[in-house]
Amino acid sequence: MSLRLSTVILPVDRWHEGGRAKWQRAEELGFHAAYTYDHLSWRTFRDGPWFGALPTLTAAATATDRLRLGTLVTSPNFRHPVTLAKELISLDDISGGRVTLGIGAGGNGFDATALGQEAWTPKERADRFGEFVPLLDRLLTEGAVSQKGDFYTAEEARNIPGCVQRPRLPFAVAATGPRGLRLAARYGQAWVTTGDPKLYETGTPEQSVEALRGQVEKLGKACAESGRDVAELDKILLTGFTPDRGRPLESVNAFVDFAGRHQELGFTEIVIHWPIPDSDFAADQAVFERIATEGLRQLG
Numbered sequence: 001m002s003l004r005l006s007t008v009i010l011p012v013d014r015w016h017e018g019g020r021a022k023w024q025r026a027e028e029l030g031f032h033a034a035y036t037y038d039h040l041s042w043r044t045f046r047d048g049p050w051f052g053a054l055p056t057l058t059a060a061a062t063a064t065d066r067l068r069l070g071t072l073v074t075s076p077n078f079r080h081p082v083t084l085a086k087e088l089i090s091l092d093d094i095s096g097g098r099v100t101l102g103i104g105a106g107g108n109g110f111d112a113t114a115l116g117q118e119a120w121t122p123k124e125r126a127d128r129f130g131e132f133v134p135l136l137d138r139l140l141t142e143g144a145v146s147q148k149g150d151f152y153t154a155e156e157a158r159n160i161p162g163c164v165q166r167p168r169l170p171f172a173v174a175a176t177g178p179r180g181l182r183l184a185a186r187y188g189q190a191w192v193t194t195g196d197p198k199l200y201e202t203g204t205p206e207q208s209v210e211a212l213r214g215q216v217e218k219l220g221k222a223c224a225e226s227g228r229d230v231a232e233l234d235k236i237l238l239t240g241f242t243p244d245r246g247r248p249l250e251s252v253n254a255f256v257d258f259a260g261r262h263q264e265l266g267f268t269e270i271v272i273h274w275p276i277p278d279s280d281f282a283a284d285q286a287v288f289e290r291i292a293t294e295g296l297r298q299l300g
Contacts, residue, residue: 002268002296003259003263003267003268003269003270003296003299004032004033004268004269004270004296005031005032005259005269005270005272005291005292005295005296006031006032006033006034006035006068006236006269006270006271006272007026007031007033007034007035007271007272007273007274007292008034008035008036008037008072008238008271008272008273008274009022009023009026009034009035009036009274010036010037010042010045010050010273010274010276010281011036011037011050011051011052011053011056012045012048012049012050012051012276013049014049014051015051015056015059019051019056019059020059020060020063022274023059023060023063023064023067024063024064026064026067026274027064027065027066027067029289029292029293030292030293031067031292032068032269033067033068033069033070033100033269033271034060034067034068034069035069035070035071035072035100035102035271036053036056036057036071036072037053037071037072037073038053038054038071038072038073038074038075038079038102039053039110039111040078040110040111040114041110041111041114042110042111043110043280044279044280045279046110053071053074054071054087054088054091057069057070057071057091057095057099058090058091058094061091061094061095061096061098061099062094066098067098068098068099068100069091069095069098069099069100070099070100070101070102070172071101071102071103072102072172072174072192072238072271073102073103073104073172073174073192074101074102074103074104075103075104075105075106075107075129076105076106076125076128076129076132076151077106077111077112077114078111078114078115079132080152081132081135081136081139081152081154082139082152082154082157084136085136085139085140085157085159086159088101088140088163088169089140089159089161089162089163092163092164092165092169093163093164095164096164097163097164097165097169099165099169100169100170100171100172100189100190101169101170101171101172102172102174102192102236103132103133103136103171103172103173103174104129104173104174104175104180104192105125105126105128105129105174105175105180106120106125106129107125108120126177126179126180127150127151128151128152129179129180129183130179130183131149131150131151131152132151132152133171133173133183133187134187135147135149135152135154137168137171137187138154139154139157139159140159140162140163140168140169141162141163141167141168142159143158143159143160143162144156144157144158144159145157145159170188170189170190171187171188171189171190172188172189172190172191172192172234172236173187173188173190173191173192174191174192174193174194175191175192175193176193176196176215176218178218178222181218181219181222182222182225182226184219184222184233185219185222185223185225185226185228185230185233186226186228188233189232189233189234190233190234190235190236190269191219191233191234191235191236192236192237192238193212193215193235193236193237193238194237194238194240194241194242195208195211195212195237195241195242196208196211196212196215196242197241199211199242199243200241200242200243202243203242203243204243205242205243205244207243208242208243208244209261209262209265212237212242212262212265212267213265216235216265216266216267219233219235234268234269235266235267235268235269236267236268236269236270236271237262237267237269237270237271238271239258239270239271239272239273240272240273240280240281244258245280246280246281246282246283248272249272249275249283249284249287249288249291250283250284250287251287252287252290252291252294252295252298253298255272255291255295256295256298256299258270259295259296259299260299263299272288272291274288275288
């Protein structure tokens with residue numbers, strides 16, 4: 001499968017003061033997809049402007065025609081499957097079937113306790129995620145769903161007419177642990193990773209490649225155990241969180257080298273952050289746009 005290039009546009013701009021223009025420019029540049037983070041606030045941006053993911057994606061759907069749209073990623077931290085399903089079906093309809101749901105177990109910090117709950121342990125997050133994904137799958141594929149779980153309940157939840165994409169919009173499941181990888185193998189049309197977070201501060205690019213190789217192998221084993229061919233899943237790398245950090249965006253050649261090494265591991269989609277000045281995602285806009293238009297062509 002040929003490599004695709006996508007971008008992630010953080011929701012930090014007012015729609016009429018640069019927000020719309022970024023999504024339209026992403027389509028003009030030929031990106032496969034443009035994603036956004038589904039958070040209430042996030043890291044160094046938490047004291048500045050930050051808009052909601054699904055309204056932003058809805059606006060982007062009306063401002064573009066071809067670009068795929070999605071979240072990287074939605075989590076149970078402040079979402080419920082019943083209400084999320086209704087919003088996703090609406091977004092899929094408005095976009096004409098261009099939505100991918102990036103979905104993960106979530107993490108601590110930032111907005112994880114914004115609704116007043118205590119911070120969940122990794123096991124508690126995995127428990128909730130393990131119930132969240134199957135219920136959301138049902139809600140997006142069945143007209144009426146009733147289910148009582150340990151964490152989430154649906155009572156005659158109606159979702160007619162369902163998704164434009166059939167049998168439902170695709171899930172891109174973010175996971176590195178065994179339980180999450182089993183969910184990706186069972187329910188995912190794609191798998192998402194940011195690399196090994198333990199290597200971010202002190203690891204090397206070479207160590208990161210080997211860690212990612214191991215993650216891909218574990219995904220393959222999870223798929224085999226589920227009776228599924230791992231080749232059926234797209235494999236998405238969200239960049240910016242490996243030891244390379246922003247180096248792949250320093251030049252077209254740097255990007256081509258980075259993308260080629262990860263394509264060899266089996267990745268089918270690379271996601272780069274739209275530049276934001278004076279932030280962790282600062283980059284030269286002109287270089288970024290050259291990467292978008294020339295990078296994959298140079299990769300061959």
